[in-house]
Amino acid sequence: MTRLFLYLLLAAVLLFGCQTGSQKPAHAVQRVISLSPHITEVIYALGQQDKLAAVTDFCKYPPQAARKPKIGGLLNPNLERIITLRPDLLIGTPAHEELRQKLKAEGLPCLLIPNDRLSDVFTTIDTIGAVLNCRNRARQLVRQIKDSLNAYARLSAGKISEPIRAMLVIGRDAPELKNITVAGRETFLSEVWQLVGGQNAFADLPVKYATVNPEAIQTHNPDCIIEFKFGQKWDEKKDRENRKQWSKFAMLSAVQKKRIFVFTGDYTLIPGPRIFKLARDYSRIVKRFNMEK
Numbered sequence: 001m002t003r004l005f006l007y008l009l010l011a012a013v014l015l016f017g018c019q020t021g022s023q024k025p026a027h028a029v030q031r032v033i034s035l036s037p038h039i040t041e042v043i044y045a046l047g048q049q050d051k052l053a054a055v056t057d058f059c060k061y062p063p064q065a066a067r068k069p070k071i072g073g074l075l076n077p078n079l080e081r082i083i084t085l086r087p088d089l090l091i092g093t094p095a096h097e098e099l100r101q102k103l104k105a106e107g108l109p110c111l112l113i114p115n116d117r118l119s120d121v122f123t124t125i126d127t128i129g130a131v132l133n134c135r136n137r138a139r140q141l142v143r144q145i146k147d148s149l150n151a152y153a154r155l156s157a158g159k160i161s162e163p164i165r166a167m168l169v170i171g172r173d174a175p176e177l178k179n180i181t182v183a184g185r186e187t188f189l190s191e192v193w194q195l196v197g198g199q200n201a202f203a204d205l206p207v208k209y210a211t212v213n214p215e216a217i218q219t220h221n222p223d224c225i226i227e228f229k230f231g232q233k234w235d236e237k238k239d240r241e242n243r244k245q246w247s248k249f250a251m252l253s254a255v256q257k258k259r260i261f262v263f264t265g266d267y268t269l270i271p272g273p274r275i276f277k278l279a280r281d282y283s284r285i286v287k288r289f290n291m292e293k
Helices: 003-023 037-045 063-067 079-085 094-105 118-131 135-156 188-195 214-220 236-249 275-291
Strands: 032-034 052-054 089-092 110-112 164-173 178-183 198-200 209-212 224-228 260-263
Touching (some): 032 037, 037 052, 118 188, 135 188, 164 188, 164 214
Parallel strands (some): 032 089, 089 110, 164 198, 164 224, 224 260
Antiparallel strands (some): 164 178, 178 209
């Protein structure tokens, strides 16, 4: 297989999307390296794991993925290791642009797919389905995810009189409550929350993610705080300590009414096939608000 053919294939996918997927021979791409957990999940969900030559150290779902050869971290993978594995294609995100340039110099094609928005989840599935010649399965997967998301949206519909304004916290320094980083409007975290009837308290952010100061938090005064503590073990003791830390913001409505929710699922910050579980978790918050009426 020539590298020229692969570059032509990638160009076709980027130009025409999934419409080109069924027109390519099944042997077009046989060895793929995933540069991100959500890409690994998509490849498994599409049943194409036999083509997965390697993954990053952070690709741990499904459990079988952890047994695949590793190429290092998310943004600083081992270039020599990648070359040794001789992949037909690497798939990453725009954050891997610098790596893509290095791979290009080695004659290795790398496809970068955006991963910030909810729509990017479906684009990723469609694009990988086209590249790996499983477009029909990709269509089915997209439909299944959309059906699940819509089901949770319907479940929450009409349950609240006005949108619940949430501050979506993806990171902070504990226990000092410094460097609080929140998600803005144009992120899948925000869009899924909106889908189930919520509203991002920081929808006015000009960027996707930002560190906000205490004054801005007080000004926005969210109805609830949703914290993402990806993959952490959680119990009642930790929850009490977490609420105690937020008591420094006693003036906030969310703190006064004890509306601080912590998400620890290993799927919560991954824009992949399990994103419907995020909608499920969000809908439980909406249900709680409804019960408080």
